[in-house]
Amino acid sequence: MCLYDFFQSVVERCCLSGDVFTAYLHQNYPEFYTSIDDLAASTEYISSADYLTNEWSNREVLREYASSVATRGIIHYNSSRATTSSISNTNMGWKPLHKPQYYTVRKKALDNSTAAKGIFKDLHYSKRDLETDILPYLAMTNSTLRYPGQITFLQELTRFPKFSSTRSEVLSEKDIMDSLETDSNLEPPSTISSIPNATDLTNSQQTIQPPIEEEVIIEDYDDDG
Structure with missing residues (x-):
């Protein structure tokens, strides 16, 4: 009580x-x-x-x-x-507790959202429309896509296994909880280089060369002229 x-x-x-x-x-x-x-x-x-x-x-x-x-x-x-x-009056023992999956799922969702916006940058839709309408439609209709990275991403994002083998991670006494105190690690990444085939969209892309700095010559001012 x-x-x-x-x-x-x-x-x-x-x-x-x-x-x-x-x-x-x-x-x-x-x-x-x-x-x-x-x-x-x-x-x-x-x-x-x-x-x-x-x-x-x-x-x-x-x-x-x-x-x-x-x-x-x-x-x-x-x-x-x-x-x-x-x-x-019962034989009820200690029920194991599990770590929350919220943070892992949210971080993965942010990563996928950023990757989708970068891979399908030629589709000018809002993030919500792109993720909930356009990409599922492209996957269902088998539309012709321009880049290999788009095909791979759609296959990974829109296909779900019939039987999921995901299990919650059991919480132990030695776990450190400081990493869960803030959501600072849940910000969407600035690039999508970590997504497979996200940057290698086509073999015809040219490597961007850095601009060549021209030497500037400063001439002395001639008062007699």
Whole structure:
């Protein structure tokens, strides 16, 4: 009952920032529910917490409130919440926690977005239209593309395996959490050279030579002239 009544104090003393704490809750909370109705109600609170930190200008101020909203929803909307008596009467052990996939997925999405804009630079569409309409259409219609890099990128971006083997990484006690404290590494890269075949679009491209600096001769001024 102590944790249930004073959970806000636990959140405030946690070494994680509010948005990182919410990301951990979002990654792990479904495994602690047995009722789909409780899970749906808690998900609404998670969504509300995400909305509070959606804007960069307000994130620093509202992320602590967001973690409070998410925590309240998870605690109060779980009818099968574990208690001391329920644990003692069952063989329930420690459930392993997993690292949030939010940061990895977001970084990959930013990288793909930047690569798409660079590879298909001849298509003058907004980023949203290019990623949600144009590229899926090109992949479905097998349209003729100009560069090999475009074909490879479409195959990697628009085709999804029927069975995914991705598993969440289990959190260990020795993990260092400092790398998750900021989103500084989530900025989109300035170039797309890390994407395979992104820069080698065609063999006919010429290597740009640096301009040759001309020698400037400064003549003395002749007063007699």
